[in-house]
Amino acid sequence: MYVYLLIKKYLLVDGHFLTNIKEIIINRKIMNFMKNKERVKKTMYKAINALVLFALVFNFGFVSESSVDSAQAYTNMLKEGSFENNIEGYWTNWQNDASTRVYDIYRSYESAFGFGSHSVAIRATSGAPEEGWTANFQPREDTNGFTLENGKTYYLAVYLKGSQNFQTRVTVSNTQTYESIDGFRDVPVTTEWTRHVLMFNSNISSGGTFSITYGDLAEGAELYIDGVQLFSDAVTLSTTEVKGNIGQTRKYLKISNISFFTQDEIQVELPYYNENTSTVGTMRYNPSEVTSSGIYVNMPEGTFSGVGRVYAQNQLIGEFGYNVTPVITDFYPSRFHADEDVVIRGSGFNPQVDIDKMYVIVKTKNVEGKTFDHYIKPHVVDPQLKQVTVKLPVGVINSSVYVQTSFRNHLGEDKVVKSNSLRYEVKPVIYLSEWSQMGFDQVGDKLKIHGKGISNNPYVVFYDEAGNKIATTRAKVLEISSEEVIEVTTPANVNKLNITVKVGNNESDAAQALAYAAKPKVKTIKTKKTRYMSGSEEKIPAAKTGEEIMLYGNSLYSEIATSVVEFQGLNTRIQVNPSSYDPKGTWVKVIVPPGAQNGYMNVELNGLKSNYLPLEIIPSIVEVNPAEIIPGAQMSIHATGVGQVQSLTKVFFNFGKEVLEVSPQSIDSYGDLAVIHLIAPMAISSKSTTIKLQYDKWMDDSSPALNVNPQITHASMDVESKILIIRGHGFSIQPRENIITYRYADENKTIIEPKVRMLGIYPTEEGQEIRIQVQDDYHYGYVQVTVGDKVSNEFNFGPVSIRSVARRVQFIEADNQNMGVLYINGYNFGETGGVRVGEVWANIHYRTNFFIIAVVPEANVNDNPIIVTKE
Known part of the structure; x- marks a missing residue:
């Protein structure tokens, strides 16, 4: 009776057997509980088991769970297999x-x-x-x-x-x-x-x-x-593929008549990597559950995609595709570094990277800007198949990473499986900067930067030495090979900066910033005067020392650095601080220093010299020595803007209508000045002679007048034409400004005013020449020229007149012998000159305008003629 009640309670519902296997199994578990607790009689328990089996086997076959397709139960071909009766x-x-x-x-x-x-x-x-x-x-x-x-x-x-x-x-x-x-x-x-x-x-x-x-x-x-x-009913595996992630459970394999075998008799074989031996093989395990039409299996750690097999009592039932979907959970480092290893962590990785072709896929970009999937084969696979290590390519860009595995299933088909994707960022790394072209190393020129992870729309960030951001500039990708090379135009206003590269939101390390220094750039020099180069339209600026000039360009000045302007000096460079400047460094003003020479000038900032532009120095006369020039004597000119090349130096004496060019004898320096040595020309006038100085292509625009005293070097009168000629220098080129004083050649040098007419003043090779027409009988005496407040020397002119000569022989103590002595009387002898006796020039022991004592050898005392000369 108790057995009947149990049957009714656990196996019958509304007079029918239960058709849900899960309910039967649950009720069977209840019986197990009863067995343990109440220790019912053994025969009763076996009876219940038999009834349960009866319900399973003979209730028109097994009926599967709601989630499993139904399958026909197997038929026992033998009778009385449990040996209960006959x-x-x-x-x-x-x-x-x-x-x-x-x-x-x-x-x-x-x-x-x-x-x-x-x-x-x-x-x-x-x-x-x-x-x-x-x-x-x-x-x-x-x-x-x-x-x-x-x-x-x-x-x-x-x-x-x-x-x-x-x-x-x-x-x-x-x-x-x-x-x-x-x-x-x-x-x-x-x-x-x-x-x-x-x-x-x-x-x-x-x-x-x-x-x-x-x-x-x-x-x-x-x-x-x-x-x-x-x-004999076939145990057939009809499921062709199990697909999922490592760690998932209850993956269903549909197998007809599998319920003939117990859970312990069924084994599932999967590809397996032994982490202890680092070998590829297989693992077998029992299914987690057996139903009337199939089994539930798990996807344990250590397994990977390949061919799965089901065994019953070590006999192969069938094969299926074991498709493990890889999963990426994270990666290390958190930001990718191009050309370095990255560890991808997750599950579902395949250790047979060469056979089954497992790849980590990232994005790369080429020089043309095209984006590609880049397949990387892992070079390290973790023994637990939880992480793989790959070396990232040069050119990797910000994107998403995923893992792709492929395997050949039991049907010989190649299957490709992709993991989830994770977003990654690439850390830019830079290690070298250089100028793009040799000789182009100024502010505003292009700079090449070498690094990795810098090819995806890169920007270069410029910082000054204080860490202030100066500019952010888009860069151009030049090369992606074993490294990445980009090019950027440098800022024009600062010449010494540190640079980093930014890609997306990622910037290279500030501690690894690259420093560079660019030369300042001088574009033009503004001066008051310029000239065109021969055969060219290019202008050459020119200035005098002491003048202010302006330089235009980039990075010519910085308030946090030393800025100087360099000029060419005499065998040296002259550095001058700017007199004023633009804080942005686009221009500076500077005074041309003493000693500056024709040559190239530049700006130096932060110890770097700019390009050089030519500047010609206009010569300027500073001083003329001596203060009173003596024609025919040495003179010197102190000047600026004059170099050491004599052939380029010219001095021009302007006599009014005529200009005389004189080349220097030598040039030397005195401090910042050039000293030009030359002979003063004879034709220098008293007030009207000016000089100009030229060096190379430029002439001083000033014309200082020379200070010269009038000097008579010779005076004579043509008796026939009665023209008085006065030679000398320092005369005025204006005839009326030359005041002539006439004197007799008497003892008192009496001043007279003869009737005369000024014919003019003329320059000659020996100096100047005044010509006067005497219109009365004045024909000898002394003349003197006055120009302004300057008075010349007196000079005797006219014929010499000898009235008497006394000849004697006397002992001359100076000669310590007897000599011939001539005592000559007359007039207009002059104060200087000589006496010729026959063929012998006498020694003058005494001379006045009226009396001369001349000594000759005794043998010549009576020689003739006797000639008195004046210099």
Whole structure:
């Protein structure tokens, strides 16, 4: 009665058997609970188990869970396999005729779980063990026979237990020749109930039987057999692929008739990487659940994509594609570094990178700006398949990273699987900067920057030495090879900066910023005067020392650095601080310093010199020495803007209508001044002579007048034309400004005013010449020229007149001998000159305008003629 109530409670609903296997299993678990708690009688428990099995097997087949497709239950081809009732009616013992052993075969109360309360027991009661085949337990052919079909597979399940451990042999045979259809299976027997499932492939169509040998059973030992089942319905794996992530559970494999096997008898084989041995192989494990039509499997760690297999009792049931979807969880470092390793962490990675082609895919960009997927093969795979290491390419850009694996499934198809993607950023790294072109190294010129991770729309950030951001400029990508090279135009207003590169939101390390220094740039020089170069339209600026000039350009001045302007000096460079400047450095003003020469000038900022532009210095006369110039004597000119090349130096004396060019004798320097040495020309006038100085192409625009005293060097009168000629220098070029004083050649040098007419003043090679027409009988005496407040020397002119000569021979003490002495009387002798006696020039011992004492050798005292000359 109690059994009936249990059946009604647990197996019947509204008078019908439960059709949901989950409910049956749950109610079966309740029975287990009751067994443990209430210790119901063993027979009652077995009865309930039998009823449960009855419900499972005979209720028109298994009915699957709602999420699993239904499958037809297998059909047991044998009767009375649990040995509950009529053993002799369906089973028999075959013993070889030569065997002398005695066996007891009986129904035992030992039973396998789920197969009733009894089993069949075979005991060897007497006789020594013989060969195993000499005694077999098998179904009766007449009541329990079955039919074999050629090409079919047969599954034989049997529970075995022994009173001691030994080994038996099982086979399926045809009933025509009683030969085994697929060989023998050696089966171990232990002291615990053990289920064995054996597969046999039939090679014949005929009647069939099977046998379990026990002829070698030890005397007194027992063999228990229970739960014998045989079916030929195919155990077919119809699921072709299991796809998911490592760690996922309850992946369903649809397998018909799999419920014939217990969970422990079924094994799933998956590709596996052994982290301890670092070898690729397989792993087997039992499914997590077996249903009427399939099994549930998990995706354990260490497995990877490939061919999965299902085994039952170590017999291959079928193959399926094991498709592990890789998953990326994170990566290290958190920002990618081009041309360096990155570790991708996650699961589902494949250790057979060369065979199954696993790649990490990132984005790269070429020089033309085109973006590509870049496939990277890992060079390190973690033994736990939780991370892979790849070396990133040069040219990697900000994007998303994912992993792609491929494998060949059981059908020979190549499958490609992609992971999720994670966004990554690339850390820019720079290590070298250089000017793009040799000779182009000024502010505003282009700079090349070498680094990695800098090719994706890069910007260059410029900082001054205080860390202030000066500019951010878009750069151009030049090269992506073993490194990345970009080019940027440098700022024009600052010449010494530190640079970083920014890509997206990522900037290279400030601590690794590259410093560069650019030369200032001078574009133009503004001066008051310029000239065109010969054969060119290019203008050359020119200025005098002391003048302020302006330089235009870039980075010519900085308030935090020293800025100087350099001029060419005499064998040196002259540095001058700007007199004023633009704070932005676009212009500076400077005073041309003393000592500046024709040459190139530049600006130096932060120790870097700009380009050079020409500046010509206009010469300027500073001083003329002596203060009063003596024509024909040495003079010097102190000047600025004059170099050391004599051939380029010219001095011009302007006499009014005429200009005389004089080349210097030498040039030397005195401090910042050039000293030009030359001979003053004879024709210098008193007030009207000016000088100009030219060096190379430029002439001083000033014309200082020379300070010269009038000087008579010669005066004479042509008796016939009565023209008085006065030669000398320092006369005014204006005839009226030359005041002539006339004197007689008497002892008092009486001033007279003869009737005269000024004919003019003329320059000559010896100096100047005043010509006067005397219109009365004045024909000898003294003349003197006055120009302004300056008075010349007196000079005697006119013919010499000798009135008498006395000749004597006298002892001359100076000569210490007798000499001839001439005493000459007359007038207009002049104060200087000579006396010639015959062919001999006499020594003058005394001379006045009226009397001369001349000494000659005694032998010449009487020679003639006697001539008195004036210089």
